[in-house]
Amino acid sequence: MELSNRDGWAVVHGLVLGTIFLLAFAGGLAGMWSFAWKLVTPEGVRERLRRLIVGTWGMAVISWAAVITGTYIVYPWYRAAPPQGTTGAALQEYPRSFLLADPSLDLWHKFGMEWKEHIAFLAPILATAVAVMVTYYGPRLADKPLVRYALMAMFAVAFASAGIAAVFGALITKNAPV
């Protein structure tokens, strides 16, 4: 059993960073939903705020790490052009070309990767905006339901975009590993 350099980075990008982000979402959403004076005591607000700030900043950092490793480490291996005349099993070293060469697999690139590589960028943008706003408003967030709803919507879209990227990442890797 051996894990190559490429396997290692693919695991860090998708299984470690991507999974942590997706798993942390539920906690962050629940924290924001219940962050209201009518639901918790002043002591509870202070305790939840610390957790919310650490959690949202943690998710923002993780989403940046996932997108940067995906775009600048894993993706170049995926889209590398094969030498002229490369065919058959040798093409498997070049996942993008391998998928495009097979009409039964080309949609994994034309639809899956083309969507994944762009939509993934929504997650760090939105997660960072949420983290900054939670820090900016602090305990006042408990008085601002509309602001909380807006932040929860941004958080949910970040989760959905990361989820789409993660699902296609896993399925594309299954068909054409980097």
Place this chain on the structure above:
Amino acid sequence: MAQQEAQDIRTRDGAAAAALLAAAIGIFVLGLLTTLADMERFSDFSQWLAWDDEVGALSGKSSLGLIAWAATWPVLHLLLYRRDRVIPAASVVSLVLFVAAMVLMFPPVFERLADL
């Protein structure tokens, strides 16, 4: 007195509206560039977007989207942070930008527009 005013300003929703709008603008720019980069008539622009040879046009598209987000956020913040009850309007504008970005970023759409 000044501290009290600063505290009061932080109870207003303008800052959140600015963050929401800036994120939507950055995402819209990314969506727009995704479609433009795929269009035959903008092939020179698409090549210019390859800021990193190994990553290709995605490097320029994503960087410009992030620059648009990072540049508009402080400007919008300064314009809106003293205002209150602007979240509903900002949400509507952001939703329109976001839906447009999702359409422009959806492969069947930008591939259909590529030949225009």
